[in-house]
């Protein structure tokens with residue numbers, strides 16, 4: 198590199214021509230807006246061979262420049278989403294994303310903030326999101342929290358806090374003491390994220406007891422929970438945590454959180470709530486908000502904004518009632534991160550002291566923007582509407598002689614099966630697959646009572662009654678053709 202290059206103010210990694218970049222970026226933004234505007238016409242589609250080839254990087258030794266990159270993004274990336282922006286996407290539990298999120302993501306990318314800590318705007322935005330959420334869930338103002346990739350990560354953090362609380366803070370240095378055998382409890386049908394967290398925390402998935410439900414959608418049977426804990430204590434084990442689910446992934450069951458809170462208070466156990474999507478019924482008004490009565494008594498809550506708050510991926514959150522417990526499990530500040538009383542190195546508390554990540558993006562901005570733009574009343578109304586549409590789907594299933602409801606609809610999840618087939622499980626999978634490929638509707642599948650069923654989880658602010666009618670009509674037609 199000659200002296201001219203070394204001293205030039207311009208970096209080759211910045212645009213050569215900012216006006217050209219402005220034009221390209223405006224074109225790209227237009228394409229993004231157009232894609233959102235026409236989301237109804239753009240269901241999921243599989244990538245053909247040429248689309249996959251277009252994504253190959255090769256050795257990527259030389260770049261193509263911003264102009265070609267813009268064309269590449271518009272032609273080769275933008276059209277191949279998961280399809281969850283489409284109004285008839287009911288698969289797994291996928292939120293749709295908001296136009297406000299597109300704006301927020303542009304600003305976050307421009308600022309490129311690192312939210313591990315320090316004193317800058319992004320951390321104040323995240324604190325507002327945490328403060329607002331704690332208030333919504335009825336936790337004290339002093340509750341702490343941190344935004345994470347999703348409920349899976351939030352669960353690891355929450356259970357780590359509960360584990361440290363049970364074992365004492367020495368366990369951070371010394372690990373799990375010899376002979377200590379911690380056990381946790383959750384309802385059958387609890388999410389696999391909890392199993393993974395138990396494994397990662399060194400407690401082992403065998404130490405997660407799965408308690409049967411009172412009925413298919415009736416939530417955890419607290420009498421059985423009490424008996425199981427007694428048996429475990431008698432065997433020398435140490436029960437430390439009960440995990441209540443607010444909206445189970447399979448069929449949307451809610452555990453009786455108030456009853457669990459009474460029980461945990463009596464037994465001095467940590468109460469963690471997995472409210473990945475269902476926690477947000479809290480803002481949906483009656484009757485839906487009654488499903489989470491008692492969540493305000495939790496020691497910790499894991500939830501997502503990217504599911505039922507319609508915010509873009511990824512964005513989950515863990516909240517902990519007692520900030521001191523949360524901090525004790527994670528805070529550690531080596532010399533290169535020492536606190537300053539002011540300056541950019543100030544701004545205590547730092548988010549890196551509440552979780553595993555030191556470098557963290559500005560996730561909070563898309564949540565803050567959703568709330569700033571729409572307000573919680575409108576977001577809650579969209580949640581209530583999703584519940585109403587799931588109930589309607591359940592009714593249409595029951596009115597269709599060739600379909601059968603597989604579980605009662607509690608909130609936003611409707612599971613059903615084709616009836617009267619020699620192998621309904623295989624037919625359910627086949628119908629689901631054919632409908633995905635047709636672009637008509639995306640369902641996913643799960644097992645209920647050992648049989649594979651078709652499952653709709655409606656966390657979609659674009660869905661309308663006509664979409665539900667169309668979806669069920671297509672299930673009937675495709676099932677009839679596939680028999």
Ligand SMILES: Cc1ncc(COP(=O)(O)O)c(C=O)c1O
Nearest residue numbers: 290347348349388390446473501
């Ligand atoms: C009840 C429940 N818990 C946990 C998770 C995991 O959440 P995430 O995918 O955000 O990690 C999910 C995901 O669907 C869920 O439904």
